[in-house]
Amino acid sequence: MSGGVMSMIEPKMERKINELKENNNTKNKKKITKGRKELNENKKERKWIQYASFYKYVFIPSDQLQSMRISIGKEWKAMGVEGRIYIDQEGINAQITVPILSKDSFIRDLRKRDLIGDSKIVWGDEIEAIDEKTHYAESEKNPHNRFDSNPTRPFRSLHVRIRSLIADGLEADHIVTDNVTQSKARTKPASLPYIGENGNNLKPNEWHNEMISNQGKEKPILIDVRNSYESEVGRFEGAIRLSNNKFGETFEEIEKIIQERDINKNSKIMLYCTGGIRCEKVAGWLSKDKGFKNVSKLEGGINNYINFAKRERIPSLFKGKNYVFDTRMADESVRVTEDVLSNCNICNKPGDIFYNCKNKHCNTLFIQCKECAEKRKENHTCSKDCDEFLSMDPEDQEIICKHYNLPKRRTFTTPNAKFEIQTARKILMEQKKASKEDLSAEAISTNEEGARFEDQILSSNQLAEYVDKYSSSDFPLADEIDKQVKKEIQYKHHMLIGPTGGNLLKMMVRSTKAKDVLEIGTFVGYSALWMAEGLPEGGKIITCESSHEYAALAQQNFDKHHRKDDIQLIIGSAEYTLNQLEKEGKTFDFIFLDANKGQYSYYYQFLITKGMLRKNGILLVDNTLWKGRVVNPNKDSQSIRMHKFNDFVRRDERTIKSIVPLRDGMTMIMHDPLHFRPLMSQPLEEESVSGQQPKSRWSRYFEKLFK
Numbered sequence: 001m002s003g004g005v006m007s008m009i010e011p012k013m014e015r016k017i018n019e020l021k022e023n024n025n026t027k028n029k030k031k032i033t034k035g036r037k038e039l040n041e042n043k044k045e046r047k048w049i050q051y052a053s054f055y056k057y058v059f060i061p062s063d064q065l066q067s068m069r070i071s072i073g074k075e076w077k078a079m080g081v082e083g084r085i086y087i088d089q090e091g092i093n094a095q096i097t098v099p100i101l102s103k104d105s106f107i108r109d110l111r112k113r114d115l116i117g118d119s120k121i122v123w124g125d126e127i128e129a130i131d132e133k134t135h136y137a138e139s140e141k142n143p144h145n146r147f148d149s150n151p152t153r154p155f156r157s158l159h160v161r162i163r164s165l166i167a168d169g170l171e172a173d174h175i176v177t178d179n180v181t182q183s184k185a186r187t188k189p190a191s192l193p194y195i196g197e198n199g200n201n202l203k204p205n206e207w208h209n210e211m212i213s214n215q216g217k218e219k220p221i222l223i224d225v226r227n228s229y230e231s232e233v234g235r236f237e238g239a240i241r242l243s244n245n246k247f248g249e250t251f252e253e254i255e256k257i258i259q260e261r262d263i264n265k266n267s268k269i270m271l272y273c274t275g276g277i278r279c280e281k282v283a284g285w286l287s288k289d290k291g292f293k294n295v296s297k298l299e300g301g302i303n304n305y306i307n308f309a310k311r312e313r314i315p316s317l318f319k320g321k322n323y324v325f326d327t328r329m330a331d332e333s334v335r336v337t338e339d340v341l342s343n344c345n346i347c348n349k350p351g352d353i354f355y356n357c358k359n360k361h362c363n364t365l366f367i368q369c370k371e372c373a374e375k376r377k378e379n380h381t382c383s384k385d386c387d388e389f390l391s392m393d394p395e396d397q398e399i400i401c402k403h404y405n406l407p408k409r410r411t412f413t414t415p416n417a418k419f420e421i422q423t424a425r426k427i428l429m430e431q432k433k434a435s436k437e438d439l440s441a442e443a444i445s446t447n448e449e450g451a452r453f454e455d456q457i458l459s460s461n462q463l464a465e466y467v468d469k470y471s472s473s474d475f476p477l478a479d480e481i482d483k484q485v486k487k488e489i490q491y492k493h494h495m496l497i498g499p500t501g502g503n504l505l506k507m508m509v510r511s512t513k514a515k516d517v518l519e520i521g522t523f524v525g526y527s528a529l530w531m532a533e534g535l536p537e538g539g540k541i542i543t544c545e546s547s548h549e550y551a552a553l554a555q556q557n558f559d560k561h562h563r564k565d566d567i568q569l570i571i572g573s574a575e576y577t578l579n580q581l582e583k584e585g586k587t588f589d590f591i592f593l594d595a596n597k598g599q600y601s602y603y604y605q606f607l608i609t610k611g612m613l614r615k616n617g618i619l620l621v622d623n624t625l626w627k628g629r630v631v632n633p634n635k636d637s638q639s640i641r642m643h644k645f646n647d648f649v650r651r652d653e654r655t656i657k658s659i660v661p662l663r664d665g666m667t668m669i670m671h672d673p674l675h676f677r678p679l680m681s682q683p684l685e686e687e688s689v690s691g692q693q694p695k696s697r698w699s700r701y702f703e704k705l706f707k
Contacts, residue, residue: 047099047100047101047128047129048099048100048126048127048128048129049080049082049097049098049099049100049126049127049128049129049153050097050098050100050103050123050124050125050126050127051096051097051123051124051125051126051127051154052094052096052097052098052121052122052123052124053094053095053096053121053122053124053275053303054092054094054110054119054120054121054122055091055092055093055094055119055165055275055276055277056091056092056115056116056118056119056120057090057091057165057280058090058091058092058115058116059089059090059091060087060088060089060090060091060092060115060116061089062089062551062552062555062571063555065087065088065089065162065548065552066162066552066553066556068087069087069160069161069162069549069552072085072087072160073158073160075109076096076106076109076158076160077158079098079099079102079105079106079109080098080099080101080102081096081097081098081099081102081106081158082096082097082153082154082155082156082157082158083095083096083097083154083155083158083159083326084096084155084159084161085158085159085160085161086161086162086163086164086165087160087161087162088162088163088164088165088548089548090165091116091165092116092119092165093165093166093277095275095324095325095326096155096158097129097153097154097155099129100126107121120300122275122276122300122301122303122304122307123307124303124307125333127333129153153327154324154326154327154328155326155327156327161549162548162549162552163547163548163549164548165277166247166277166278166281167246167247167248168247168248168250168278168281198280198281198283198284198287198288198295198297199271199283199284199286199287199295199296199297200295200296200297201296201297201299202270202296202297202298202299203299204298204299204300204304204305204307204308204309205308205312207270207272207298207299207305208305208308208309208314208317210270210296211236211317212317219238220267220268220269220270220296221240221261221263221267221268221269221270222236222238222239222240222270222272223239223240223242223254223257223269223270223271223272223282224236224239224240224241224242224272224273225242225247225250225254225271225272225273225278225279225282226242226273226274226278226323227242227244227245227246227247228241228242228243228244228245229245229323229354229365230274230323232341232342232352232367233320233321233323233330233341233342233352233354233367234302234318234319234320234321234322234323234330234336234341234352235318235319235320235341236272236317236318236319237317237319239272240257242254242257247278250278250282251282251285254282254286258290265290265291265292265293266293266294267292267294268294268296269286269292269294269295269296270296270297270298271283271295271296271297271298272297272298272301272302272305273298273301273302274301274302274303274322274323274324275300275301275302275303275304276297276298276299276300276301276304277301279297279298279301280297282297283295283296283297302318302322303322305318306318306322306336309336316336316337318336318337319336319337319339319341320335320336320337320339320340320341320342320352321334321335321336321352322334322336323354329354330352330353330354331353340352342367343367344367344368344369344372345366345367345368345382346368346369346372346376347369347371347372349369349371349372350369351367351368351369351370351372351373352367353367353368353369353370353373354366354367355367355368355373355380356380357380357381357382357383357386358379358380358381358386358390359381359382359386359389359390361389361397361401362381362382362386364382366382368380464498464500464663467500467662467663468498468499468500471499471500471503472499472503473499473502473503475499475502475529475530475533477529477557477560477561478499478502478526478529478530481496481524481525481526481529481557482496482526484524484553485524485526492523495523496523496524496526496527497526497527497530497594497622497663498663500662500663501527501530501622501662501663501666502526502527502530503530504660504662504666505527505530505531505534505592505620506530506531506533506534507534508534508590508618508620509531509534509535509539509590510534510535510536512589512590512616512617512618513536513589514535514536514539514588514589514590514617514618515536515538515539515540515589516539516540516542516586516587516588516589516590517531517535517539517540517541517542517588517589517590517591517592518541518542518543518581518586518588518590518591518592518612519531519541519542519543519544519591519592519594520543520544520574520577520578520591520592520593520594520595520603521544521545521574521593521594521595521596522543522544522545522550522551522554522569523545523550523554523594524550524553524554524557525543525553525554525555525557525558525567525569526557527592527594528541528543528554528558528567529557529558529561531590531592532561532563532566532567535563535566539566540566540567540568541566541567541568542568542570542581542586543567543568543569543570544569544570544571544572544574544577545569545570545571546571546572546573546574548571551569551571554569555569574595574596574599574603575599575602578603578606578607578612581612582606582610582612586612587611587612587613587614587617588612588613588614588617589614589616589617589618590617590618590620591607591612591613591617591618591619591620592620592622593607593619593620593621593622594621594622594623597623597626597638597641597642597645598638598641600621600641600642600645601644601645601648604619604621604645604648604649604669607619608652608654608655608671613669613671615671615673616670616671617670617671618668618669618670619668619669619670620666620667620668620669621666621667621669622664622665622666623642623664623665624642624645624646624659624664624665624666624667625642625659625661625664625665626638626639626642626643626664626665627639627664629642630642630643630646630665646659646667649667649669653672653675654671654672654675655669655670655671655672655675656669656670656671656672657669657670
């Protein structure tokens with residue numbers, strides 16, 4: 001039977017089964033069983049899939065994350081599961097689709113897994129999965145179709161990543177396990193302790209009854225903890241909407257609401273979000289940190305409530321669309337009721353169809369009505385400025401982008417600051433005028449001198465290959481890591497310093513007899529292991545990495561080395577790690593800096609000013625020549641930053657420095673003995689004398705330094 005005919009028959013079968021359920025008797029039960037079986041068989045034959053979401057907050061040891069990621073990816077991909085799965089030390093969060101044919105196998109596999117096996121799955125709609133070829137053909141034909149009630153594939157593949165479950169901005173507990181320090185450099189309260197102390201869970205029926213019973217009475221404080229663009233197109237009536245566009249800003253927003261409305265600790269607060277995971281954090285924060293005693297949240301979120309309303313065949317109290325983070329976003333397939341709650345950003349008429357601006361340098365998420373969407377289907381842009389920008393020649397667009405330092409593509413889902421098109425046109429005219437004046441003078445010198453230069457010098461790649469070939473490289477583990485990175489994350493292979501850079505690190509650590517070594521930027525542990533090769537007896541290496549995924553790979557590599565017990569891996573941002581180490585009074589003989597290039601000046605200033613680099617210690621900074629582009633740094637923002645860093649270091653009288661033109665450039669930095677100020681040996685705080693406020697050692701140090 002054709003797909004089109006089946007698509008018409010299946011809803012009728014569903015309705016028939018529901019009617020039989022209402023007339024509950026033995027005869028009908030047999031018909032229901034038979035009808036359900038026939039319906040499921042039809043769906044299996046036509047490769048139907050079903051939406052599913054689940055999460056669980058549970059502590060997962062860091063040494064299990066990588067094996068869990070690989071196992072889930074391998075087993076579930078084989079079943080045809082697609083979507084996004086995030087795992088972290090605080091648990092798992094998944095939004096996926098599961099083939100009907102593999103549903104039972106998927107449930108069995110999940111249930112047998114340790115730690116996450118009892119996760120509660122919220123099942124969503126069932127849709128027909130079209131093949132990949134047809135999916136992409138349809139996407140090319142109509143890439144901006146947001147008012148089609150028959151969605152295609154919400155996900156294109158399965159991604160299992162080690163990363164924070166949600167971008168909450170919370171600081172996890174400082175946990176030390178197996179010589180690995182786990183920390184998230186956040187500024188908000190701890191996240192894991194919230195679990196178990198995070199208010200009351202209301203099942204969908206209890207939530208529904210609570211909403212109805214409060215009509216006409218003193219209403220509870222109902223808060224939608226989703227982002228503003230989610231609640232704009234769909235929400236429960238009477239809910240307080242937040243103005244934030246990132247979940248990490250939610251806590252500050254709610255703090256403002258509490259103060260503005262003077263909400264007392266005994267007030268009844270009800271929270272909801274899409275799937276429930278965000279409510280867990282907010283409810284815990286309100287209950288534990290803020291002391292609110294009557295906090296409730298919707299179990300399973302809006303997804304679970306919608307299922308309940310459909311199952312019980314009752315009018316939904318949630319109105320509009322349920323925004324989701326996949327290809328559907330807020331199309332017609334996620335419409336819950338016919339209510340249109342938002343207005344078109346173009347004509348201000350009722351509309352709730354989301355688009356990203358076609359100007360890739362803008363990419364603003366904005367709303368249109370059906371009429372505007374139809375009129376502008378060839379060119380969905382958010383404003384006249386973006387319309388006019390797209391009408392320009394590509395060369396003119398590039399000139400404007402360079403002036404405003406715009407990235408090749410913005411990835412924000414919220415409005416961005418836009419350039420004024422009139423100003424942009426003036427800039428364009430000035431640039432063209434300057435180009436004409438300089439054209440004749442530059443053309444001759446550039447072509448002739450450039451050709452002679454290229455004839456006289458080898459390419460940087462050839463030179464690097466020659467240097468690596470004639471440098472020592474007898475380190476099998478480093479060769480193994482090199483092959484691993486080439487195979488698994490080839491696009492990041494350039495981040496390895498290579499055997500030449502590795503040998504330099506090894507010899508510097510050995511020759512300086514560095515007992516305490518700090519590395520800022522671990523990646524997969526390649527550089528740290530080279531330094532471990534030169535580490536003297538009793539020496540220690542502390543290395544920090546912000547990515548949980550790379551840190552897991554690094555720890556696996558460290559475990560293969562005979563000095564593994566002398567390498568401590570800290571997972572967290574460099575800023576957070578440096579602050580923690582400084583508080584502990586740590587100083588180092590050798591420091592290797594290879595982290596976020598845009599923060600180099602901050603790291604350098606911190607290490608030198610705080611005295612974390614010892615008197616005769618060496619600070620080695622990588623990538624300071626940035627592929628040679630620092631010579632003419634106007635071509636890209638990264639080379640500009642690196643040039644500014646080099647200039648900043650050059651002008652600092654406290655240090656002596658030398659750039660080594662090895663590979664991508666390395667700068668060696670030491671204290672100038674004439675300007676060195678040793679660290680104070682006193683404790684951080686002294687007892688107050690004669691009732692005066694005690695001064696920290698750093699207050700005293702800076703007073704002495706600037707006297």
